[in-house]
Amino acid sequence: MLEALRSAAGTWVAKLLLLLLVVSFAIWGISGQVNTGLGSHPLITAGGTSVSATEYRLAYDRQINVLSQRLGQRLTREQATAFGVDNMVLAQLVSGAVLDEQARKLGLGLSKDRIASLTAEDPAFHGQDGKFNRQQFDYVLSQIGMRPEDYFENRAQVAIRQQIVEAVADGIKAPDTFLRAVSLYNGEDRTAEYLALPRSLVEPVEAPEDAVLSAWFDERKKQYSAPEYRKIAYVKLEPADIADEGAITDEQVRADYDKNKARYTTAETRTIEQLVLPSKDAANAAVASLKSGTTFEKIVEGQGKTLADVQIGTLAKDRMPDKAVAEAAFALGDNEVSGVVDGTFGPVLVRVTAINPEVVKYFEEVAPEIRKDLALGEAHRVLLDVHDSYEDARAGGDTLAEAADKLKLKVTTVEAVDQSGRKQDETIINDLPASAELLRAAFDTEVGVENPAVNIGSDGYVFFEVQGITPARDRPLDEVKAKVTADWIAAETEKRLADKVTELEKRLKDGATLDVIAGELKLEKQTKRGLKRGADDADFGRDGVSAVFAVAEGGSGAFAAPAGDARILFKATEVFEPAASGADAIAEDARRNFASGLSDDLLDQLVARLQGEYEVRVDQAAIAQALAF
Structure with missing residues (x-):
């Protein structure tokens, strides 16, 4: 809807008609004069304004065209x-209809002279002289299948809508108070004191009793299930597989070397x-x-170089x-300077410093190497002859x-491999040729099929x-007991560490200091300065920085360290405003985007108000019929 409202303002028609020449029609401003066999029965009514099924289908098809162009493929229904x-x-059509009904109620209109003026100003209709x-004009309209009278009607409709839109949203700017709040929010930086709490705080975790492990396994049995495995026999045919170096004679090798x-x-x-x-x-x-003994370096220096x-x-x-310079250079000895050479850019002195x-x-x-290359060639x-010979042998019953x-x-x-390329011992087979394609094909066929x-x-x-x-x-x-046990211990370690952190976080909120907790745990308290909102800090990660900014100054919290080997308990100790704030x-x-967003909100509210003011009816059966063709 907002896109449609935006397209109803400013240079909408010029953009629309230019776009039609390359991609498709836009959604708005369609008169529905094309014969689609749908008739002119109203599909949408808003007070005394209506939109026909033909207009809906044309708008639908043109939106399909726009999306198809963006995606690079034709969209199916x-x-x-x-x-x-x-x-x-x-x-979009409902929004347009209520705007048109509002314009009708207000008695808005456009004179023929104004329509002519707007048409003349449209760049789509300008010749090489810019007029x-x-x-x-006739050519552009013929390309989109629109009659001049339809264009004038739609141009007037767009201009009238534009009067309403501009009355509501034209000249909107984001308030300075809002912009200052945004700059304070974005520019703020923080200092956090923290403890990195390692797993060693709760380790070692002993293996569980059989009953506990069994219950834990039963809840996650699918996680440990064995996938389908297939036994695959394959023959690889590449040039290297059939290259016969022994068939290459010494004479062939010598001839290739000389050539x-x-x-x-x-x-x-x-x-x-x-x-x-x-x-x-x-x-x-x-x-x-x-x-006379002057060095080349002095000559160069004397020329200001x-x-x-x-x-x-x-x-x-x-x-x-420069061929002349080349001849001179390759006639010199090491560290020798030439005489005057007539170079492309004038007289030249050449020196060779290394050969x-x-x-x-x-x-x-x-x-x-030559023998191998000849055999591969x-x-x-x-190769194709060998390929065909193999196929013929299989066709003959081999x-x-x-x-x-x-x-x-x-x-x-391969005795057993799953669809991801893993063997039964979970190791990956790294030498399968065309592994992804081969496995996909092998798991799409049956046993014994050629x-x-x-x-x-x-x-x-x-x-x-x-x-x-x-x-x-x-x-x-x-x-799988060994793996299940290891997984249980890892999960239990994480749980115990999380419980420990929750306990420490509560103590911190209740007034204990990080220094006291650090002393008890024999850990080093650390300080992180200059944290910026949205940053991806090496020690905290993006989620950790977000956690620090989610609390007020003096607030505390905890999060998992980015490396996954610890949890971090922190306290936000300082909050600094940016040096510059305001618009x-x-x-x-960014200011333009904020202004555009405010305008969109106002237009949203306008359309919502108009939809409540004018009874909008939609014929769903007519929509189904319009889309059935």
Whole structure:
């Protein structure tokens, strides 16, 4: 409803018509002139104002379009109902109807000249010169299937509604008192003294008697039940599974090395400095100075630069953008300075400060790697042939093991695994290929069924079959006694610690100090300063900070430590107001949001008042009929 009221104000029509060209119609301002076969029987009446079933269905369909665009998929009728689209549209149309009825009662209207003026101001109808263009007007309306007279009627309706909305909510601002309260609330920080109460305060907790453990187990039996397990046999087919390095000859390896020798060669690189001089004369003078004993560093300094300014990095020859500089640099010895080079940006002096020679890997060094790569390449080439041969063998009556044996593929059997990938000892099987997809498929089939292969990435397959099913069952206590006992001890420890904290918290509220309690427990009292509302403190966590801010100054409380290994007993000892408070301490966008919220509240109240003033009737049968088409 509020969205609809907002869309009835300001530049609503311009936004609506532009949106229609890209996405769909908006909810409001629909005349219902489209023939849907629903007729014009009133679906909503508010006093003397009515909304037809046609208008409801058009608004409903257009809201579906808007949501579908936002979600990136077309909503079904069932999904729309789950989102509450039918009720949303009904609420919006009822709100519009009571506003229209109020306008009718007040005798509000709009002259033809004013409608024409509003239409001319609408950016949707402007031409390239920024002025109203009749052809653009006709084109926009034709695109949304609206007649000019319908547009004028709806534009007048929107403008009249706007008069009511602006009379109620225009110019609303959040009061300074409210903004000051918000700034005080948000900017406040606190100091808390606290004790971290470890489990050791109540430990050790002895194992319970059998009767106690049995009763505790009976209440949680499902928690310890055994899931369904399946025995799965599978064959993995990836290039590495069929790669045959023995089939690659020494001649093939040598030929590949010679063909791709650059791949095994690391080019020579040099660390190069380049000093660009303002003129050829200046460059020649610099060379003369070098010959007379001046250092390159002094030449650089004389040009008002540093060595960092002239260093261009460690590069291979073919990576240097200036070919002239590259030729000069790679002709120099270590720490040698060139003569004048005609560079892209003017005369240049080049110095090389380090040389990293070319490195070539010998054939013998890389031959195993080449052989493996060639075998994998061949395996990629024949992978689909092997896949088809396996499928043909199964179609011919071979078992999974027989088909795998013919193709020299390995069969792996998992004796028992649940749907999460755990074995019966609760350990996770980490080496299942395409584990999520394989387990999903294995738990969707039956024993002995030949199943479609599961894909491994873009170039692999897993053939599988289920060879046995162990049904889910309730485990007896004796089978899981060790785990149940450990869980009982952990739960009992937490309970006793919580009871201890409750006792200490009561003492704190009754006047005992944290210092006294700390002394009794031989714990260190700690202080946390500068806590901010909503912060996620490392020691307190977000929930702990919220607990500190939930009490008044001097108040106390307790919460679980974020690490889960202790409980924290605290007292809020200091509360500090922010240095700046009031409207100026609130960001402009936040002030606008508060003002918008207040406006929305007023509009809510207006619509609620009007709905009580004008009898609103909704024909539910007509809604069902409108949605049935």
